[in-house]
Amino acid sequence: MCLSNIADRARATLTAATTTVSVGDRVTLICSVEKSAGWKYEWFRRTSHTSEDTINDGLNGNIRVSQGGIYRCRGFRGEPAVYSDPSDEVTIQITFSNKVSVTQKPSWSQIFRGERITLTCEVQGGEGVQWEYEWRTPQSQTFRTKQKDWTITASISGDYSCKSRPTDDSYSATKWSEALRLSVLDTPKAQISRIGGTLTCSVNPSSSGWSYYFYREKNQEVLTVQNTDFHSNRDIRVSQGGVYRCRGGRGEPVYYTEFSDPVTIVDAVLTFEPKWSTFFIGEYLTFKCDMKEGRTDDWKYTLKKSDWTPYSDVTQQDFKINLLDKSHSGDYQCCGLRKGSYYKKCSNRVSIRVSDRARATLTAATTTVSVGDKETLICSVEKSAGWKYEWFRRTSHTSEDTINDGLNGNIRVSQGGIYRCRGFRGEPAVYSDKSDEVTIQITFSNKVSVTQKPSWSQIFRGERITLTCEVQGGEGVQWEYEWRTPQSQTFRTKQKDWTITASISGDYSCKSRPTDDSYSATKWSKALRLSVLGKLIFCF
Incomplete structure (x- = not known):
């Protein structure tokens, strides 16, 4: 009797000493099936761009390959042939000898958090090859780019490296470049210093590539060569007071430092x-x-x-x-x-x-004052300050004379007359033009009345009558008289009697003033009403 061990379907195993091979070298792939004999082998290769195909390299259990790709194998034996399950896939990478390096632009030795920089993966001797690039970051993450330039926003310090591969061969690549170490610092703060009228801006810690921006805080304006004397990129001369600050900026787009502490320059x-x-x-x-x-x-x-x-x-x-x-x-x-x-x-x-030359203005609340009372006169000059005043008075019989009543802008007067004033100020004094004249009239308290002769109750048009202006208590005063008619006309007489020819009905009144004082007078009398009738006709 013969006994045999019948197992489940066989499975191939594919092993390789390394999966990365320098260009021109070969790596041995070994295919085996579970410690049993009599197997022959088939080999297969594919890429990410091509379908799987059989490798015509005999039926051996090992082959040597120099081409990158994804490999697997399977065994078969017997007649008819029985096949094992295929092996797991093994990816072979071909490493180019081209040297790869990472460069940085801008090439500042210090980078600050938030700055934008460009890393470039340079392949030596790679002319004529269409490359794509793989990057490794400080966090050991990898990123692929179509271009050799990779722009990043700096965030943490660490090593950046790259490698490249042809765009038509995913299983060939250069080795990783030496790492470029980036030192990423916190956002810097500008410093401003002052010597006299020169302000200097700097960045701490010191680093290159900065342009400097100055600000005056009165209106937060940025200072430019049009409104400021720039002595150099970092120095300005200022001639205006204010609170000044500065900051640095570099790169594209511009990366700004924090503002400096303020410096105050007091205006003249x-x-x-x-x-x-x-x-x-x-x-x-x-x-x-x-x-x-x-x-x-x-x-x-x-x-x-x-x-x-x-x-x-x-x-x-x-x-x-x-x-x-x-x-x-x-x-x-x-x-x-x-x-x-x-x-x-x-x-x-x-x-x-x-x-132009100033002009005084003279005002009075009233120009008629009862005898014994006073009126306030006010002199001013065009809403401006610092004036003192001179006062003048005249009458129709006397020339103008100065009133010695101080230099105030208002005086109180009890005397009738024609007044005016002017202002002066400064050292030496500059005088305004004199004001217009104001005439002050003094009113006597004497009672005045109008009487009529003949004292007929009815007057006919064309009759002659005499009106008399009587002043009570005016004995010893030489008076002249002023009359007001129904038509509101006024007439002056030297005598208190005024003879008229009656023509219209209406009120007649009078007042009187001393002949030697044109600016004093009594009040107007009560009116005397004349009733004038048509012309008298006699009948026989």
Whole structure:
């Protein structure tokens, strides 16, 4: 009796001493079937681009291959042949001898977190080959790119390496390049320093490739060559006060550092005296330029406006100007240049308004005052400050004379007359034009009445009557008289009697004034009403 061991279907096993072979070398692949004899073998190869095909290399259990690809095998024996299951696949990679290196652009020695840099995988002697590239990162991750340049955003320090393979052969590749070590630092902070009017910006830790940006915080404006004196990429000369900061930027797109701490430069200050809102032709004012640092004699001063520089490079900080023309209106600014340096800074702008010769205005609440009372007169000059005032009075019989009542802008008067005033200010004094005249009338308390002669109750048109203006208590005064008619016309008479020819009905009133004082008078009398009838006709 013969006994035999019948097992499940056989399975081939494929082994290789290495799966990576230098170009031109070979590797031995060994196929076996589970420690049993009599087997012959078939070999198969495929790639990611081609289907599996049989290798015509005899029926041996081992073969030597120099071509990359995916290999497997199976055994068969007997007649008819019985086949084993195919082996697992083994991938053979062919390693090119071309040297590969990683370069970095920009080639800064220090990289900061968030910067964009480009790594390039360079293959020596690879001309004419269409390559694709594989990258290995510090986290041991791998990435493939079609191009040799790989742009990344720096995040962590570590080693970057690459290898390349032909685009038409996935199982051939170069060796991994030597690693390029990137040192990635935290975002740097700019530093700003000041020597006089020069501000210098730098980046700490020190590194190359930076451009520098300066800012003035009054309005967060970035300073440019158009509005700032750039001494170099990192140095500027400033002439305006403000809070300054800077930061660095490099790369494309631009990567910015953190802002520096602020540096404060105090503006020069231009003031003027007197502090009037409006000046008039002929007046003087004095500017003062305060640099707010150092001593007064550390500087040379210039006072200017857009079209005029009245003082240039002088050693005094006070500037006196006689405003001779309206063209002296405008915005004034002063600048100081520190002696022995290029440090210059300028002040705020001060607006000066120059008007034609000023004119006084005289006002009174009323121009008629009862005898014994007083009226307030107010003199002013065109809504501007600093004025003192002169007062003048005249009558129709006397010439104008100054009233000695101080230099106030208002006075109280109890005397009738023609008044006016003018203002003056400054040293030397500049006078305004005089005001228009205001006539003040004084009203007597004497009662005045109108009487009629003949005292007929009815008057006919064409009759002659006499009206008399009676002043009670006016004995000893030489009066003249003023009459008001129904037509509101006025007439003056030297005598208290006024003879008229009756023509229309209406009210007649009178008042009187002393003949030697045109600006004092009684009040108007009560009206006397005349009733004038048609002409009298006699019947026979």
